[in-house]
Amino acid sequence: MNSLTKMNETVPTIYEQMVSRGVDRRDFLKFCAWMGAYLGLEHSATAQIAHAIETKRRLPVVWMHFQECTCCSESFLRSSHPIVADILLDKVSLDYTETLQAAAGFQSEEILQETITKYKGEYLLLIEGSIPLGADGAYCVIAGKSALDTVREVAAGAKAIIAWGNCASAGCVQAANPNPTQAMPVSAILKDKTVINVQGCPPIAEVMAGVLVHVLTFDRLPQLDSLGRPKAFYSRRVHDTCARRANYDAGLFVETFDDENARQGYCLYKVGCKGPTTYNSCSTMKWNNGTSYPIQSGHGCIGCSEAKFWDNGPFYQRLTNFPGFGIEATADKVGLTVGGVVAAGALTHAVLTNFRKHEEIGEQPGEKATPPTPPSVKP
């Protein structure tokens, strides 16, 4: 932590800031215990988290907004634990963010430049939104610079890069077919850097907080899966911890949303639930202070923490549309059509064969002329 101690020593630690804002010791430790549990750490790690927050000074944060709807920020603000929003998202920690900063115009650009030069290699870069490449990046221009140029500039000296939500992780709705702005995820732009993809539309607030706490506590990136998502939160399918899972294995399915099976709380697989192919913590952490999550409230998972979930629609159908055959062409429709054509072709071919191959089929001239002579039977 030499680099951070070089920073202004007069700046209070994160814990000191919490205390000054009225957080008592008990609540602070509860927060640490929560975060440890979310991250899947053993109990002793609570002390490690507490120690990190007590001793570490503010971590400079740059939160960029590109092509997005700010639902990631909104989700983060609604974290079940107020400390996250109050302290980590506090204006003291957040050096630059278009949505919340008081500064505007040249002033705000000055702050950004100051942060990325003064804290080179120390600041945390959080990105919300995809980056458009179409029309030379003209679809998203901030302070006269395209999102592409900005993200490259800001990422150069970042300590860690976190992509919030599906937009920054996989392009989300902007990148859906036909992707008019050529929206790209952050990882496709910064190919030489490791990007933490905190997936979801939006991600769960506690997941966002947990990733930040991990980076803060251990001073390194969390373990990531093959798609760049933190394993602590994205290693299990929504399906695996789903409350309706027993109905799936028993073959009890909701057929329509207004049938008796829906009232019984059966599995939503047949009405398009994408839980079996979606990796997220919805069914364990749930949303809004652990109140509920889509499947619990009777709606299938739409797979918002997976790439291309808009193109893998429709949401209310299990089978996804097959690419290249237009809208509403599932594998079944294509397969049945091809199968029908082939079966009809075979039938026609069979009829044709009897005419065209007449000579080859049946009794051959040679066969008729010389009936096989029975072998001489010895007594």
Add this chain to the structure above:
Amino acid sequence: MNRSHDYQRVYVWEQPVRWFHWINALCIVVLGVTGFLIAHPPALMNSREASFSYWFGTVRFIHFLTAYVFMANFAFRLYWSFMGNKYANWRGFFPLTKAQLRQIWDVLKVDIFQFSNKPVETLSHNSMAYFTYTATGLLTIFQIISGFALYAPTSSSWFPRLFTWVVPLFGSEATLRMFHYSALWVFAVFTVVHVYLVFYHDYVEGHGVISSIVGGWKFMEKGQIEVEQATGMSAFPAKKTAPLPARKSAPLP
């Protein structure tokens, strides 16, 4: 048509090849049916608690179990393409010589579109069929890889985990699942064409193609065997250089 009807019995499909064929056929049927059920579970409702029934879980279990058999069987066939007789040899599955390409064209002309009636006689598969089996073999490999990649998250075994790298290539499991499921239709269409054409060849040519996959023997006009050996169409260099085992007609007692 003045064709010789002096037939000779030729042992074409060795026992391992026949076992492979039927195990493979059974696997495709089981995987196809269970795969279709997994994609479209029927509404088999009952009033019991979910914890007392497990039919959908059982269907999935059968699918996964059969997948292992399917894979092992295919792996064995790959091995046999190096060890088996010349009709099973791997070289046949890459019909790239001029003569083989011409034969593909001949098959299309004679058997599929029937412009011409000159028969295409081959002891094993014709080049067109070999080419088709190469394609289905590649599809089999895709099904094995994509299937185990989709199965990996529900398994704690090391083996399916070897295939987790496939998912990032397709972006998400939902996309991979769609391709895995679509291949079911390719196998279904293949089965229709395959079964039809086997009957067609048996009916038109009378070589006993259908029974050959049970017993291994085909019937061939003696002249045709000589022609084939002369043109070398199916005679790829193989380990066993012994002449074709012609069955001697045993004198009746």
